[in-house]
Amino acid sequence: xxxxxxxxxxxxxxxxxxxxxxxxxxxxxxxxxxxxxxxxxxxxxxxxxxxxxxxxxxxxxxxxxxxxxxxxxxxxxxxxxxxxxxxxxxxxxxxxxxxxxxxxxxxxxxxxxxxxxxxxxxxxxxxxxxxxxxxxxxxxxxxxxxxxxxxxxxxxxxxxxxxxxxxxxxxxxxxxxxxxxxxxxxxxxxxxxxxxxxxxxxxxxxxxxxxxxxxxxxxxxxxxxxxxxxxxxxxxxxxxxxxxxxxxxxxxxxxxxxxxxxxxxxxxxxxxxxxxxxxxxxxxxxxxxxxxxxxxxxxxxxxxxxxxxxxxxxxxxxxxxxxxxxxxxxxxxxxxxxxxxxxxxxxxxxxxxxxxxxxxxxxxxxxxxxxxxxxxxxxxxxxxxxxxxxxxxxxxxxxxxxxxxxxxxxxxxxxxxxxxxxxxxxx
Amino acid sequence: xxxxxxxxxxxxxxxxxxxxxxxxxxxxxxxxxxxxxxxxxxxxxxxxxxxxxxxxxxxxxxxxxxxxxxxxxxxxxxxxxxxxxxxxxxxxxxxxxxxxxxxxxxxxxxxxxxxxxxxxxxxxxxxxxxxxxxxxxxxxxxxxxxxxxxxxxxxxxxxxxxxxxxxxxxxxxxxxxxxxxxxxxxxxxxxxxxxxxxxxxxxxxxxxxxxxxxxxxxxxxxxxxxxxxxxxxxxxxxxxxxxxxxxxxxxxxxxxxxxxxxxxxxxxxxxxxxxxxxxxxxxxxxxxxxxxxxxxxxxxxxxxxxxxxxxxxxxxxxxxxxxxxxxxxxxxxxxxxxxxx
Numbered sequence: 180x181x182x183x184x185x186x187x188x189x190x191x192x193x194x195x196x197x198x199x200x201x202x203x204x205x206x207x208x209x210x211x212x213x214x215x216x217x218x219x220x221x222x223x224x225x226x227x228x229x230x231x232x233x234x235x236x237x238x239x240x241x242x243x244x245x246x247x248x249x250x251x252x253x254x255x256x257x258x259x260x261x262x263x264x265x266x267x268x269x270x271x272x273x274x275x276x277x278x279x280x281x282x283x284x285x286x287x288x289x290x291x292x293x294x295x296x297x298x299x300x301x302x303x304x305x306x307x308x309x310x311x312x313x314x315x316x317x318x319x320x321x322x323x324x325x326x327x328x329x330x331x332x333x334x335x336x337x338x339x340x341x342x343x344x345x346x347x348x349x350x351x352x353x354x355x356x357x358x359x360x361x362x363x364x365x366x367x368x369x370x371x372x373x374x375x376x377x378x379x380x381x382x383x384x385x386x387x388x389x390x391x392x393x394x395x396x397x398x399x400x401x402x403x404x405x406x407x408x409x410x411x412x413x414x415x416x417x418x419x420x421x422x423x424x425x426x427x428x429x430x431x432x433x434x435x436x437x438x439x440x441x442x443x444x445x446x447x448x449x450x451x452x453x454x455x456x457x458x459x460x461x462x463x464x465x466x467x468x469x470x471x472x473x474x475x476x477x478x479x480x481x482x483x484x485x486x487x488x489x490x491x492x493x494x495x496x497x498x499x500x501x502x503x504x505x506x507x508x509x510x511x512x513x514x515x516x517x518x519x520x521x522x523x524x525x526x527x528x529x530x531x532x533x534x535x536x537x538x539x540x541x542x543x544x545x546x547x548x549x550x551x552x553x554x555x556x557x558x559x560x561x562x563x564x565x566x567x568x569x570x571x572x573x574x575x576x577x578x579x580x581x582x583x584x585x586x587x588x589x590x591x592x593x594x595x596x597x598x599x600x601x602x603x604x605x606x
Numbered sequence: 607x608x609x610x611x612x613x614x615x616x617x618x619x620x621x622x623x624x625x626x627x628x629x630x631x632x633x634x635x636x637x638x639x640x641x642x643x644x645x646x647x648x649x650x651x652x653x654x655x656x657x658x659x660x661x662x663x664x665x666x667x668x669x670x671x672x673x674x675x676x677x678x679x680x681x682x683x684x685x686x687x688x689x690x691x692x693x694x695x696x697x698x699x700x701x702x703x704x705x706x707x708x709x710x711x712x713x714x715x716x717x718x719x720x721x722x723x724x725x726x727x728x729x730x731x732x733x734x735x736x737x738x739x740x741x742x743x744x745x746x747x748x749x750x751x752x753x754x755x756x757x758x759x760x761x762x763x764x765x766x767x768x769x770x771x772x773x774x775x776x777x778x779x780x781x782x783x784x785x786x787x788x789x790x791x792x793x794x795x796x797x798x799x800x801x802x803x804x805x806x807x808x809x810x811x812x813x814x815x816x817x818x819x820x821x822x823x824x825x826x827x828x829x830x831x832x833x834x835x836x837x838x839x840x841x842x843x844x845x846x847x848x849x850x851x852x853x854x855x856x857x858x859x860x861x862x863x864x865x866x867x868x869x870x871x872x873x874x875x876x877x878x879x880x881x882x883x884x885x886x887x888x889x890x891x892x893x894x895x896x897x898x899x900x901x902x903x904x905x906x907x908x909x910x911x912x913x914x915x916x917x918x919x920x921x922x923x924x925x926x927x928x929x930x931x932x933x934x935x936x937x938x939x940x941x942x943x944x945x946x947x
Contacts, residue, residue, distance in 0.1 A: 507753070511895045517890070529926050531922075532918045532922050535824070536906050538907070546895055548893060550891065551919055552922055553919075571900030576895075596912060
């Protein structure tokens with residue numbers, strides 16, 4: 180597998196074993212001081228405590244949105260509790276040096292949000308911005324990075340991150356682990372987005388406030404009761420999200436790109452980014468043409484399973500000088516090793532199991548392998564890897580891989596079918 | 607005409623080394639050159655025994671007071687006289703002698719197809735043996751060399767040839783030594799030819815197996831047949847070494863090979879399949895791609911393939927049922943795979 184040129188998102192989750200954060204830049208404008216003075220009291224530190232050892236397993240930030248003590252934070256901050264409530268407890272620190280246990284009321288895995296409540300009335304609460312911000316606006320992010328205490332980070336609003344399926348706002352400012360779930364507000368103290376992830380030096384992402392607003396509205400609706408177990412609702416949320424995702428992928432035929440004599444599917448949807456690479460070494464007598472499409476979306480399900488929805492990888496192997504036996508061996512070596520990006524281990528997923536056959540599609544023949552593993556926590560969600568290699572084309576071969584995670588099996592088959600059917604070549 | 611006997615001197619395996627007819631008596635047996643039957647073994651006295659007529663006209667073998675005495679085969683105690691009946695065998699020291707009379711029964715002739723492996727091997731000339739070794743090595747080296755994708759195919763093929771030569775050479779030497787220790791002949795080249803031929807056969811069978819698996823990936827029966835053929839070939843190689851080394855009787859060899867096969871099978875069944883076969887993040891697919899032409903490979907419909915792929919799904923569904931999510935997942939940071947940061 181070639182080196183991925185993608186930016187790996189870092190979730191702003193402060194952890195017991197995380198490296199210490201770097202110092203924050205303190206704002207010098209009066210506006211910043213003013214925003215801090217007025218709105219910092221609404222920002223709380225959130226910790227997930229492991230009840231056996233009474234030590235924290237995760238920490239992040241949140242902010243109060245009702246006088247009744249409702250807070251908004253990210254799902255991934257309290258994921259440990261949600262997945263294994265018996266072993267953890269959620270605690271909130273808020274102004275007045277108070278610590279209280281919090282109850283988790285609602286969870287939105289797809290947008291990485293959660294609504295909590297502490298049984299303590301709050302004086303200072305934040306409202307969600309109704310009007311959209313403009314690119315270039317000054318924004319102020321709050322949170323508790325590392326063990327540094329309440330921090331304000333001033334930065335710039337840069338509209339939506341392009342090419343993401345789950346909409347995220349691009350905030351140019353240094354967010355650090357521990358600031359997850361904290362608010363990013365405009366000068367009037369209205370929440371524009373919720374801190375969720377960073378992709379490196381001052382590239383930060385926020386969940387648009389509208390999603391938090393609707394989650395809160397659902398909680399505050401009369402007759403709302405939190406489920407006894409959130410895990411099935413998470414499974415249902417992810418399943419629903421993936422179904423919509425697949426419909427989006429299949430809405431139109433895949434665009435194709437030419438690799439040597441093969442036309443292969445690329446950029447299944449606008450939120451994919453594609454890279455190509457040619458690998459020829461002077462001493463080797465063959466060359467690889469690689470083409471890869473990935474999506475920057477990551478869905479945080481648990482600490483050990485961060486789902487990247489889909490990945491497409493093509494490799495054309497060609498040689499003018501080696502014999503067919505060697506070429507077949509070369510294809511075999513390339514075919515045999517795969518890394519599945521999404522992590523996962525014993526307890527989260529089953530091992531992979533595969534099915535292999537030779538398949539004819541549109542007059543062409545492929546070696547096809549379909550491997551799958553099942554997610555253990557949720558009903559009916561699978562990770563699926565589909566690999567195919569062309570048969571009988573002399574000393575040039577195409578190997579193609581499609582990986583999809585946390586998806587219904589039948590949906591995966593639909594995508595695979597469309598994918599394979601879109602591969603053609605000139606004889 | 608008086609009694610006629612045939613005195614047969616036997617070798618250590620009980621086969622007749624030399625035979626002589628006698629019709630005048632007494633017939634003396636011993637190491638000295640004054641005897642009618644001269645026995646070369648140092649445990650035989652110069653005048654060890656004699657065959658002579660008794661008063662009643664019957665023949666007997668009589669010990670002449672030798673150092674190591676005369677024994678019947680298998681017996682510990684010495685005897686002084688043994689009456690001659692056709693086929694009687696006596697041990698004089700370490701030497702063995704059999705006395706037969708003209709009425710000794712002989713079984714009818716064997717048909718040529720029953721000739722044992724040993725005779726085939728013994729019949730091969732040195733040139734034939736070297737030819738077999740050369741041909742087998744050529745097959746093994748070609749099988750490796752034609753497929754290797756190492757940067758320098760020539761170098762790695764030469765390394766392979768060297769390695770194979772050393773390996774087979776040691777194996778053949780071990781068998782030749784077993785044969786020699788059992789008092790047989792060394793027969794190094796024949797052992798080498800045998801194992802080289804067998805190894806070449808296994809290499810060809812492995813290639814056939816890969817091709818068959820490629821063309822018919824879901825034909826478990828076919829794979830099983832090839833597996834059995836491979837086991838049979840391995841068993842034949844083992845049996846052949848026993849035969850060339852000339853140890854054990856034919857039936858014992860077969861039983862030994864059978865026992866080894868059963869033990870190997872039992873061992874492979876006893877080692878439990880790793881239930882976590884296939885790790886969780888790095889999916890290693892073991893299927894090979896073979897250089898067979900398109901027309902040789904039957905294909906299924908894409909729709910059928912996707913439906914049959916449900917088998918993989920059902921397999922993980924079963925695994926999921928056995929494996930409820932653990933109540934206590936590891937602490938964050940303990941399992942080091944692919945943490946988001």
